[in-house]
Amino acid sequence: MRGMVPGLRSSAPFGPRLPAVLQEDDLMSRFLLGFDESLAPMLATLDMLDSYLDPDLTPEDFLPWLAQWVGVDLPGAGETLRNRQTIRDAVPMHRARGTKRGLLAAVKVALPLTAEVSIEDSGGSAASTSPGTPFPGQEPAGVLVRIKNAAGAELNLALIEATVREAKPAHIPHRIEVLP
Numbered sequence: 123m124r125g126m127v128p129g130l131r132s133s134a135p136f137g138p139r140l141p142a143v144l145q146e147d148d149l150m151s152r153f154l155l156g157f158d159e160s161l162a163p164m165l166a167t168l169d170m171l172d173s174y175l176d177p178d179l180t181p182e183d184f185l186p187w188l189a190q191w192v193g194v195d196l197p198g199a200g201e202t203l204r205n206r207q208t209i210r211d212a213v214p215m216h217r218a219r220g221t222k223r224g225l226l227a228a229v230k231v232a233l234p235l236t237a238e239v240s241i242e243d244s245g246g247s248a249a250s251t252s253p254g255t256p257f258p259g260q261e262p263a264g265v266l267v268r269i270k271n272a273a274g275a276e277l278n279l280a281l282i283e284a285t286v287r288e289a290k291p292a293h294i295p296h297r298i299e300v301l302p
Contacts, residue, residue, distance in 0.1 A: 132158040133165045177209035185209065194231070220291050228289035229267060232281050238270040243294075265296040 136154040137145060144150050173179040180188055185205050189196045192212040196205045208231050215231070218224030222241055229239050243266075246259025257263055267286055271277055277300060286296050 127163065127166075130159075130162045130166060132162040133169055177206045219289060225265065225267070225286065225289045228285050229269075229282065232285040233269065233277065240268045240270075242266040242268070263294055265290050265294055267296065267298045268301060269299065270301045 135158045137151055137158070140150065140154070167174065174181075174184055175188070177185070177188060182202055185202070186196060189205070189209050189212075192209055193216065194208055194212045196208055198204070211227065211231070215224060215227045218227060222243055226239060226241050229241075233239065244259035244261070244263040246257070248255075248258040265286070267282075269277070269282070279298070279300070282298060286298060290296055
């Protein structure tokens, strides 16, 4: 954490801000040095706040916090590059939520890098102001998520199921097929 950086100097020390009479006092200088040392990590963090909000620059221990801030779950601990990419892709993924493209992006985040995903849907969207209008696309409406798993790759089916359920429209049923 930022508090454990040895030799971190304050960007705004208190000593030079004192009147000249108090700057000459040795006891006052040593007293304020304690405040400078304890506030230095906080001031350093505030000085670099824009870096903490950038997924490419933020420290690794801040990635889970940043992921919560943009509303995504990280794929795994220890996968720093993948976690940074997930946070970077969060806004476009939220923008496409409920669409085939958004579902594909969400499922790819939940899967290991070796798996291939294809999605088939019933194929239609329309708007109507009259009740009883038939649904567009093929009957029955639904989404099929087909996953080709590479040999030896482990899939977390519960995570994939939860991801699909969250990323697809609520009224559309879905199936997941895992192919070797």
